[in-house]
Amino acid sequence: MSAKSTTKPRSTARPAGGQSGRRGRHIVAPSLRIGDGAAASVFAAARLRGPIARDVIAQVTSLSIATVNRQVTALLDAGLLRERADLAVSGAIGRPRVPVEVNHEPFLTLGVHIGARTTSIVAADLFGRTLDVVETPTPRGPQGPALASLAGSAQRYLSRWHRRRALWVGVALGGAVDGGTGYVDHNRLGWTQAPVGPVLAETLGLPVSVAAHVDAMAGAELLLGMRRFALSSNSNSPGSSLYVYARETVGYALVIGGRVHSPVSGPGTIANLPAASELLGGSGRLESTVSDEAVLAAARRLNIIPNDSSGATVTTVLRAARAGDVRARDLLAERARVLGEAVALLRDLLNPDDLVVGGQAFTEYPEGMELVQAAFERRCELPARDIRITAFGNRVQEAGAGIVSLGGLYADPLSAMRRATRSEATA
Known part of the structure; x- marks a missing residue:
């Protein structure tokens, strides 16, 4: 990548x-x-809460029952929703009382x-x-x-x-x-x-x-x-979130008001943020210091893996650390420190409401997240904030x-x- x-x-x-x-x-x-139109709100209600009755959709979306009925009918006609007559409340009369759900099959x-x-x-x-x-x-x-x-x-x-x-x-x-x-x-x-x-x-x-x-x-x-659900266009606007990624490369994205921020002039880069580590080497820049390639190069210098091991991956270093190799543990701990400090720098600069990290540099070595958090807290100028790891792990x-x-x-x-x-x- x-x-x-x-x-x-x-x-x-x-x-x-x-x-x-x-x-x-x-x-x-x-x-x-997050979609803010009526059809998007109704579809989200069915996706996140279904099977769900039309009157409940109206409650959670703050849409009128007439609007909900129109959108449900349109989504049924499009094949995106289906009715569940078998789940209708006993004694209820009329289709509006029949729950609907996403027609996913x-x-x-x-x-x-x-x-x-x-x-x-x-x-x-x-x-x-x-x-x-x-x-x-x-x-x-x-x-x-x-x-x-x-x-x-x-x-x-x-x-x-x-x-x-x-x-x-x-x-x-x-x-x-x-x-x-x-x-x-x-x-x-x-x-x-x-x-x-x-x-x-x-x-x-x-x-x-x-x-x-x-x-x-x-x-x-x-x-x-997070399986979040926007209740309506009249509800409080979602806050901001910073997503930081690290694996072979590093990157970031901002979510503001329920939308991933994509500047017209193109996305920014954090590859060149300052980062210093004698153990990892690199050029004094974040990406060349914490990338998988940098970790493997350092592992060869430290004889954690052989110099001629062309097929070695970071997984090889992870196995060595978990098998008790102190040098491998120190190397991964150093990567965690540098990453934590970089996340702190971004947090202080942007001060998002939510902070998420993803990518195998974080998820393949969950033992290192405590070290990332500790380095983050030491470096931050703003009050302490928990770092949340992606809900998707290595996927x-x-x-x-x-x-x-x-x-x-x-x-x-x-x-x-x-x-x-x-x-x-x-x-």
Whole structure:
């Protein structure tokens, strides 16, 4: 995976606005936010609280019963909800007393997380639950053949799902992502103006959304991780959240008022934040100090792993630490310290209401979280605050890709279904 870049994809060599030709009609900017429309509120109530009666939906959303009835009828017609007559209250008369729930069995969405080394293809249901996931090496070489190979893998995977209708494709990856067109600059993969979205749309014939991978993970935390529910547009606006990611790269995302903040000029980067560690080495910058690559290089210098161990991974270092190797423990403790101090710096700068960390640098070594928290508290100038670890553990990348594929449905379910149907008709 690649760190967030401050470089925005160039506007040349791509269809203006992403709306040229059949492919452009399938590219939809990612929607990583809590939906505030009536249909979104009703669908969220059914998704998070169903089976649920219409009068209860009206209570929890603060919508009028007439509005709820209209939206429920529209969502039933679209196939996104189904009635549960078997759960109706005894003696109740009329359809408004029949509970409804999400009609999840007929549908799936496809998430694709493109990492620097591995690509995950994820099938998710309408609840955001992973139905299945496969991993394949990310193709190397020229971007054209690499994208064609990825699209072919996704197409073969989708062909296995005979009993579910695919509605949407979501792609999460590093680099500089233009969500409006689906074009990406990805230095680590050597991609420049790579038409990630258009190639997948052309191959799969489905709407495609493309998002920066850390934004996607923050979106998963917002929409799935806490299972939060926005009661209505009149309720208090959700607060702010800072999501910090670390593995092979580092990155961050901000959630403000129920929406992942995506600046027009492109995402920022924390790769170059100051970080010093004699044990880990590095260039005095955060990413080169705490990355998996930096940990492995330090482990070789300390003879924790052999110098000729080309196939070694951070898991090798973790096993050594858990087996009692003091050098490995010290190395991982040092990584935890540097990460904790970096999170403290960001917290002091941005002062979010909620603070979440994710990525295998945190989740693969949960023993180190106490050290991260301790370093964070020592470095913070603001009052102490607990750091919350992602709800998705080591599966955060697939959760991020999944929510990019579901975000449009959650934000505006009726419009998303119409778009999915149009795309299917023109495929």
